[in-house]
Amino acid sequence: xxxxxxxxxxNYLGDIMQRYFCCELNxxxxxxxxxxxxxIMKVMRMNLGDLIEIVYNKETYLSKIIxxxxxxxxxxxxxxxxxxxxxxxYICQSLVNEQKMDYILQKGTELGAFSFxxxxxxxxxxxxxxxxxxxxxxWQKIVKEASEQSKRNIIPEVLDxxxxxDLINIECDLKIVCSTREKVNNMKxxxxxxxxxxxxxxxxxxxxxxxxxxxEIFKNNGFILTSLGNRVLRTETASLMAxxxxxxxxxx
Numbered sequence: 001x002x003x004x005x006x007x008x009x010x011n012y013l014g015d016i017m018q019r020y021f022c023c024e025l026n027x028x029x030x031x032x033x034x035x036x037x038x039x040i041m042k043v044m045r046m047n048l049g050d051l052i053e054i055v056y057n058k059e060t061y062l063s064k065i066i067x068x069x070x071x072x073x074x075x076x077x078x079x080x081x082x083x084x085x086x087x088x089x090y091i092c093q094s095l096v097n098e099q100k101m102d103y104i105l106q107k108g109t110e111l112g113a114f115s116f117x118x119x120x121x122x123x124x125x126x127x128x129x130x131x132x133x134x135x136x137x138x139w140q141k142i143v144k145e146a147s148e149q150s151k152r153n154i155i156p157e158v159l160d161x162x163x164x165x166d167l168i169n170i171e172c173d174l175k176i177v178c179s180t181r182e183k184v185n186n187m188k189x190x191x192x193x194x195x196x197x198x199x200x201x202x203x204x205x206x207x208x209x210x211x212x213x214x215x216e217i218f219k220n221n222g223f224i225l226t227s228l229g230n231r232v233l234r235t236e237t238a239s240l241m242a243x244x245x246x247x248x249x250x251x252x
Contacts, residue, residue: 017051017052017053017062018040018044018046018052018053018148019052019053019054019055019060019148019149019151020032020036020040020052020053020054020055020148021054021055021056021144021147021148021155022036022054022055022056023056025056028074028075029066029072029073029074029075030054030056030061030063030072030073030074030075031070031071031072032054032070032071032072032073033070034070036071037068037069037070037071040052040065040071041068041069041071046065047065048065048066048067048068049064049065050064050065051063051064051065051076052065052073053079053151054073055152055153055154058153058154059078059153060078060079060081060153061075061076061077061078061079062075062076062077062078062079063075063076064076081153082153083150083151083152083153084112084152084153084154085112085114085246085247085250085251086198086250087114087197087198087199087200087246087250088114088115088198088199088200089112089113089114089200089202089243089246090113090114090115090116090117090170090172090199090200090201090202091104091108091113091115091116091117091202091204091239091242091243092116092117092118092119092162092167092201092202092203092204093116093117093118093119093204093235093239094118094119094120094121094123094124094204094205094206094235095118095119095120095121095124095125095126095127095128095161095206096124096125096126096206096207096235096236097125097126100235100236101118101126101139102139102142103236104116104236104239104240105139105142105143105146105158106142106143106145106146107146107240108156108239108240108243109142109143109146109147109150109152109156110146110149110150111240111243111244111247112152112243112246112247113156113239113243114154114156115156115157115158115159116139116143116156116157116158116159117159117162117167117170118135118139118158118159118160118161118162119161119162119163119164119166119167120161120162120163121164121205121206121210121214122206122210122211122213122214123205123206123207123208123209123210123211124206125206125207125208128161132160132161133160136158136159136160139158140155140157140158143155143156143158164214164217164218167201167203167218168217168218168221168222168223170201171199172197172199172200172201173194173196173197173198173199173200174190174194174197174199174200174201174224175200175201175203175218175221175222175223175224176190176200176201176202176203176223176224176226176242177203177205177210177215177218177219177223177224177225177226178202178203178204178205178226178227178228178238178242179205179210179215179225179226179227180205180209180227180232181212181215181225182225182226182227183227184227185224185225185226185227186226186227186228186229187226187227187228187229187241187242187245188245190224190226191245191246191249192249200246201223202239202242202243203218203223204235204238204239204242205235205238206235207234207235228241228242229241
């Protein structure tokens with residue numbers, strides 16, 4: 001069966017359609033997970049014949065529900081769209097409390113983050129209690145739901161806990177540390193100075209900020225200390241501020 005590729009065939013703003021991610025495709029039919037099937041049947045109360053969007057291998061398909069328990073959908077047409085930034089932005093977020101971390105992950109996903117790397121800094125409020133797997137699984141569910149809501153073509157990955165030594169060994173074209181001490185380099189200037197970078201790491205400190213020693217370690221390993229402005233932002237605001245600036249600069 002040849003799948004027809006089309007532009008959005010419905011009013012995108014007036015007819016917001018549910019989006020789901022799927023990793024199982026056979027004979028032009030998608031079989032959704034138990035969680036997504038439950039959401040479609042019990043929460044959204046959809047019917048046979050209803051249309052939904054399904055993302056498979058970063059491609060979006062308009063699909064029709066043909067059976068339940070679990071939900072199986074048949075491809076109607078492939079949609080010609082790409083809602084991702086041209087750059088891959090890695091948000092390295094110092095561990096904060098559950099409510100703030102949930103907010104950062106949700107809103108950061110909406111703003112186009114490619115991946116999230118939680119890490120432990122000297123002043124991190126939350127410490128590693130050996131239960132990172134449980135947290136990561138929960139966080140991954142949050143970014144999946146945010147990806148569906150914001151019409152992403154990918155689900156950002158939430159990596160396991162890192163420390164500063166782990167971060168300095170990650171390869172990226174541009175490495176930025178948001179610093180309250182920096183007064184010269186600001187984010188606007190950095191974005192304009194490095195327009196051709198494809199992979200960008202943005203490191204956000206804890207509520208108490210980075211120590212001078214930590215900033216020195218970053219600086220000695222190729223990171224650029226960067227200011228987000230004269231005002232001191234909360235840690236849950238800083239990453240969203242940075243992502244918003246990237247979006248403004250690179251939005252198509």
